Amino acid sequence: MSDLPELRYADGPTTEATIDIAAPSERVWALVSDLQLPARFSNEFQGAELLGGATNPAVGARFVGRNQHPAIGTWETTSTITACDAPRTFAYDVEGFDGRPSASWRFTIVPTDEGCRLTQWMRMGPGRSGINPAIDAMPDKESKILHRRLAEHRSNMEAALAGIKGLAEG
Secondary structure, three states, X not given: OXXXXXOOHHHOOEEEEEEEEOOOHHHHHHHHOOOOHHHHOOOOEEEEEEOOOOOXXXXXXXXXXXXXXXXXXXXXXXXXXXXXXXXXXXXXXXXXXXXXXXXXXXXXXXXXXXXXXEEEEEEEOOOOOOOHHHHHHOHHHHHHHHHHHHHHHHHHHHHHHHHHHHHHHO
């Protein structure tokens, strides 16, 4: 029997990673609000471009992100920025196949005595995403599939946060 809690996609499973950074929030904000930066540290996210002539991230701005995964190949997603509150919060929703977000992502920066604490958080759903066909094919393995996917996301988050820390403190 597993010690892991039972997960269901319909419940919007989440994961997050946090790191303390010895740099001011404004310096960290400049890094987390750069749509290209996570691609330097992720083995999945390959980069993004703003759409519609936008030149800077802003609430309501949309962007296309490129991704790759050994199990499913390459794909693109379109996302909408839902929070862009310098130097505190940067968030976006990934458009799902059914008109609802397939995922939500958020960076939160909190000042500390030594600099700031950066947290990256994500939630799956509520809209359908690329993981749903695997769940549909193996409904008895839904929780296992979700735990594995969340672990992949968390690993990429930890790499991105460590990279941001190195750049901000360097």
